[in-house]
Amino acid sequence: xxxxxxxxxxxxxxxxxxxxxxxxxxxxxxxxxxxxxxxxxxxxxxxxxxxxxxxxxxxxxxxxxxxxxxxxxxxxxxxxxxxxxxxxxxxxxxxxxxxxxxxxxxxxxxxxxxx
Amino acid sequence: xxxxxxxxxxxxxxxxxxxxxxxxxxxxxxxxxxxxxxxxxxxxxxxxxxxxxxxxxxxxxxxxxxxxxxxxxxxxxxxxxxxxxxxxxxxxxxxxxxxxxxxxxxxxxxx
Numbered sequence: 692x693x694x695x696x697x698x699x700x701x702x703x704x705x706x707x708x709x710x711x712x713x714x715x716x717x718x719x720x721x722x723x724x725x726x727x728x729x730x731x732x733x734x735x736x737x738x739x740x741x742x743x744x745x746x747x748x749x750x751x752x753x754x755x756x757x758x759x760x761x762x763x764x765x766x767x768x769x770x771x772x773x774x775x776x777x778x779x780x781x782x783x784x785x786x787x788x789x790x791x792x793x794x795x796x797x798x799x800x801x802x803x804x805x806x
Numbered sequence: 807x808x809x810x811x812x813x814x815x816x817x818x819x820x821x822x823x824x825x826x827x828x829x830x831x832x833x834x835x836x837x838x839x840x841x842x843x844x845x846x847x848x849x850x851x852x853x854x855x856x857x858x859x860x861x862x863x864x865x866x867x868x869x870x871x872x873x874x875x876x877x878x879x880x881x882x883x884x885x886x887x888x889x890x891x892x893x894x895x896x897x898x899x900x901x902x903x904x905x906x907x908x909x910x911x912x913x914x915x916x917x
Contacts, residue, residue, distance in 0.1 A: 695849075724904075731814060733894065733909040734850070749904065781849055793838045793898045795905060797849030 694718045695798035697782050703804045704772050712767045712801050714782030722785040723765040724795060725749075725757060727778040734781070740765055741787065772805045779803075809833050812895055812908025821917050825882040829895035829908045832876065836897040836906075839871050841880045844892045844910065853893070854880065885915045 695716045704710050714723065725737040726749075736749030738757040746757060754776060758766045769776055779802055783795040812829045819825055827841075838857045842850035854869040856862045856878075862869045868881040878897075882889055895908040 731909060733812075734907040736904050739904060783849075791855055793905065794840065794852055794855060797842075797851065799849050800847070 695782060695784055695796055697780075697798040697801050699801060700799065701802045703806065705806050706773055708772050710769050710772055710803075712769075712780055712782075712803070714765045714767070714798055716763050716782075716784045716796075716798075718784055718786070718796060719762075720784035720786040720796070721762060722787055723759065724783040724785075725755075725765065725767045726781045726783065727751070727776075728781060728800075729778050737767065769805075774805045777803060777805045807832060809906050810895065810897060810908045813911055814909045816912040816914060818914045818916060819885060821885060821887060821915055823885050823915075825880075825885050825889070825913060825915075827880040827882075827893050827895075827911050827913070829878050829897075830876055831878075831897060831906075833897075833899070833906075834873075834876065835899045837900045838898045839869070839878050840896040840905070841867075841869055842894045842896060842907075844894060846891075850894055887915045887917050890914045 698713045724739045726734045735751050740759045743759050756768045779800050781800050782798040785795045810831045841854040843853045844850040856869045859871050859873045866883045870879040892910040892912045894910040896905045898905050
């Protein structure tokens with residue numbers, strides 16, 4: 692969905708490096724989320740933010756941090772990357788004012804490989 | 807036990823077949839149910855949204871919810887090769903902070 696963009700789309704890094712994944716949205720939604728997807732484990736929530744001043748941990752936040760720079764931007768950082776953080780990462784948004792506020796809209800994903 | 811269980815497949819059927827995808831859940835507080843479709847190398851996209859027991863139809867797709875059995879299904883009629891994708895169920899408690907996803911079922915429709 693072009694309304695939610697993620698950069699980079701692919702990234703290879705080495706163990707111990709700090710990297711940042713970025714997400715931007717033009718949907719005007721107030722809520723943003725970061726997930727990782729692993730084969731056999733489905734989508735797991737890392738962090739979520741309901742507005743610029745609200746940041747919450749998800750079920751697997753260890754080793755990650757986030758920054759909500761603006762309503763439209765939500766970044767995910769891996770402070771010191773490790774191989775088991777190799778995964779597909781998705782950003783998603785939702786609108787708390789919408790009729791179907793539980794519905795989330797996903798970006799195209801970032802494929803991360805940690806060597 | 808996971809809150810949401812979904813058979814990961816893979817599931818392979820011939821073109822034109824009726825496909826049935828299912829999820830079971832343990833939390834009786836779930837009130838809203840969704841099906842997402844994810845094509846290879848793409849993000850999940852919302853396919854169906856339901857919030858009550860019964861059936862909801864949209865073209866070739868029917869979403870069914872049975873809250874008494876804690877069971878939801880997605881039926882695809884006249885399946886097409888373009889339906890080949892991973893299908894994820896998702897559900898949420900009203901007012902809760904996050905969706906709970908199933909593992910996803912990988913579906914292939916063979917021409």
